[in-house]
Amino acid sequence: MENVIRTYQLNKEFKEETALQSFDFALQQGEICALIGKNGAGKSTFFKMLSGQIAPTNGEIQLFGKTKNEHARARQRMGFMIEEPKFFGDFTAEQNLEYFRIQRGVVEKARISEVLKMVGLSEHTKKKFHQYSMGMKQRLGLALCLLSNPDCLVLDEPTNGLDPEGINEIRRLLLELNQERQITILISSHILSELQLLANRFVFIHDGKMVEDISKTDLENKCKKQLKIKVNDSAKTSQLLERTFRDIDYRCLVDGWIIIHSHVDQGAEINALLHREGISVSEVMVEDVTLEDYFLKLVGGTAND
Known part of the structure; x- marks a missing residue:
C-alpha cells in the first residue's frame, strides 16, 4: 500500500x-x-x-x-x-x-x-x-x-x-x-x-x-464499558477506592462525578461499600467509553484546553 x-x-x-x-x-x-x-x-x-x-x-x-x-x-x-x-x-x-x-x-x-x-x-x-x-x-x-x-x-x-x-x-x-x-x-x-x-x-x-x-x-477493544458514579465527597471516595482496590483505574470529574475504568462488573459492591462508609451516592450508571473519554484519560485535562 x-x-x-x-x-x-x-x-x-x-x-x-x-x-x-x-x-x-x-x-x-x-x-x-x-x-x-x-x-x-x-x-x-x-x-x-x-x-x-x-x-x-x-x-x-x-x-x-x-x-x-x-x-x-x-x-x-x-x-x-x-x-x-x-x-x-x-x-x-x-x-x-x-x-x-x-x-x-x-x-x-x-x-x-x-x-x-x-x-x-x-x-x-x-x-x-x-x-x-x-x-x-x-x-x-x-x-x-x-x-x-x-x-x-x-x-x-x-x-x-x-x-x-x-x-x-x-x-x-x-x-x-x-x-x-x-x-x-x-x-x-x-x-x-x-x-x-x-x-x-x-x-x-x-x-x-x-x-x-x-x-x-x-x-x-480498549473502549470497553465504564462505571460512572456521583458522590458527595470525591476525596473520601478516592481514598476508599484506592484502599479497597489496589489496581483501580479511575479519575475524578467536576460536580462529584467519578469515572471508574476497571472493576466495572463490581458496581453493586462499590455502591454498597460507599454507603457503608457514609458516602452519599446519588447516581450510578454503566456506559460505553467514548473517544473523548479515551482521549482525556490519555492526556488529562479537558478536550479543548
Whole structure:
C-alpha cells in the first residue's frame, strides 16, 4: 500500500516554543486518519507544514513518495482545508470556484457544479460569499478542496460552524469519497464523537509529540464499558477506592462525578461499600467509553484546553 504522507523526525520551533518534535508519521492510501489533540497540541502546525504554508525546522516530509524538491507537484494531488478558506467576498460560489479553477489549471468547467452539488450548495450558487453563514463558507471550502479531483484530503476542522444536520451530511460525504473514490483523508476536529464515527485510525498528539497511534478495532477493544458514579465527597471516595482496590483505574470529574475504568462488573459492591462508609451516592450508571473519554484519560485535562 502506497504511503500518501510520510514524515521522519519532523520538528518545528517558533522562537522559544517547540510546536512539533520528533514527529514520525505515515498515512497509507485509503485510510481515514483522525489527528486528535488539545488546542495548541501541534495539529494545525503539522497541517500547515504538509500544505507548504510553513517550513519545518528540521526533519523530512514525503508526499506520495516525493521529497522536498517535488512537493509542489505532489500537492497537486491533494486538497487542503486549513483554517477559514480565503474567498472573494463579492463573488458568488460559482465565481470563486471559477477563479480557482483557472488558477489551478482544472480543465473541466463542469467540475464546479459537480463539487457544489457534492457539498450541498447547489441552491446557493448565486449568493455572494459575504452573505454566507459560517457553515456555508465551510462547505465552499470543502468544494474548493475537491475541485481538482484530489487523491488525498487534509482537513482541519471541516465541520466548524455547521449544525448537526450539516455535520452529518459532511460525514456521509467524506465516507462516500473514501469508500467509492478511494480518497485518503487526514482530518482533525474538536467534535470527537464525529471522528469516532468517521475514522478508521486515530493518532493522538500532545505538546507536539505523538502519544498514541491506534486503529479503530484496537480502540474499540480498549473502549470497553465504564462505571460512572456521583458522590458527595470525591476525596473520601478516592481514598476508599484506592484502599479497597489496589489496581483501580479511575479519575475524578467536576460536580462529584467519578469515572471508574476497571472493576466495572463490581458496581453493586462499590455502591454498597460507599454507603457503608457514609458516602452519599446519588447516581450510578454503566456506559460505553467514548473517544473523548479515551482521549482525556490519555492526556488529562479537558478536550479543548
